[in-house]
Amino acid sequence: MELDSGIIYASAADLLKEDLGRGDITTQSIVRGGAKAGGRFIAKQDFVLCGLEIAEAIFSTLDSNIRLESRVYDGETIKADTEFARIEGAATVLLTGERTALNVMQHLSGVATLTKSFVDRVEGTAAKIVDTRQTTPGLRFLEKYAVTVGGGFNHRFGLDDGVVITDNHIALAGGVRRAVELARRAVPHLTKIEVEVVSASQLREAIAARTDVIMLSNMSLEETRESVKAIRDQASGISIEISGEITLDNVRQFAECGADLISVAAISHLANPVDIRLKIRPL
Numbered sequence: 001m002e003l004d005s006g007i008i009y010a011s012a013a014d015l016l017k018e019d020l021g022r023g024d025i026t027t028q029s030i031v032r033g034g035a036k037a038g039g040r041f042i043a044k045q046d047f048v049l050c051g052l053e054i055a056e057a058i059f060s061t062l063d064s065n066i067r068l069e070s071r072v073y074d075g076e077t078i079k080a081d082t083e084f085a086r087i088e089g090a091a092t093v094l095l096t097g098e099r100t101a102l103n104v105m106q107h108l109s110g111v112a113t114l115t116k117s118f119v120d121r122v123e124g125t126a127a128k129i130v131d132t133r134q135t136t137p138g139l140r141f142l143e144k145y146a147v148t149v150g151g152g153f154n155h156r157f158g159l160d161d162g163v164v165i166t167d168n169h170i171a172l173a174g175g176v177r178r179a180v181e182l183a184r185r186a187v188p189h190l191t192k193i194e195v196e197v198v199s200a201s202q203l204r205e206a207i208a209a210r211t212d213v214i215m216l217s218n219m220s221l222e223e224t225r226e227s228v229k230a231i232r233d234q235a236s237g238i239s240i241e242i243s244g245e246i247t248l249d250n251v252r253q254f255a256e257c258g259a260d261l262i263s264v265a266a267i268s269h270l271a272n273p274v275d276i277r278l279k280i281r282p283l
Contacts, residue, residue, distance in 0.1 A: 039094050129152040
């Protein structure tokens with residue numbers, strides 16, 4: 001997944017708006033308008049870089065004459081105590097954009113780093129690590145981009161992006177098969193239909209309904225293993241997703257059950273920001 005430049009700059013403007021308000025009154029009162037400065041981005045821990053282009057766009061939105069130079073790109077692993085980028089331009093711009101740029105880069109790098117940890121744990125299995133819709137409001141597109149930077153894959157982006165029938169849908173429809181039938185009548189033929197199942201009886205219904213994807217939700221390791229085998233034996237064309245209470249400690253065991261996808265909510269909304277500093281000095 002790559003970010004379109006229009007999306008990058010639109011996101012930068014939105015992120016700045018929240019912090020800037022009517023202006024940076026601290027910087028405006030202390031720093032003279034023509035002063036120039038330079039900054040060094042320094043990693044204080046090992047992490048997977050993500051968001052450098054967005055950080056650059058944040059500064060460029062404030063002043064198109066800002067120059068950011070780096071020999072690394074999103075997706076590369078940065079080692080602790082490494083200087084990975086430099087920036088030069090108006091001192092007022094560097095100070096005003098500093099926090100917003102660091103916030104987004106620290107957060108997205110955290111998402112990419114945690115995602116890579118999960119991806120590394122399932123290496124050698126057939127399972128792909130995918131995200132969920134549990135994202136930070138207003139940051140979904142950027143967080144899903146960060147997941148791909150970390151080697152993961154994207155689930156649906158929104159409610160209009162695919163059919164996922166949950167336990168609440170099933171309860172209101174009157175059963176798995178009925179829910180699948182209703183969805184199949186209503187959506188275009190190219191739209192995939194996924195069903196969340198939490199029991200053996202729901203699994204049997206989902207297999208019989210020939211849904212496109214079955215999500216095994218919050219099942220034990222043994223239940224998951226048996227469910228995967230049942231799907232493979234009875235309907236090999238159905239994709240299998242495992243979801244619920246997936247951690248770095250157990251993801252390998254679940255991956256070895258033979259599923260196609262493992263969805264991990266934590267990679268987007270529970271990732272810790274990484275420690276990045278911006279050291280600014282006058283020129």
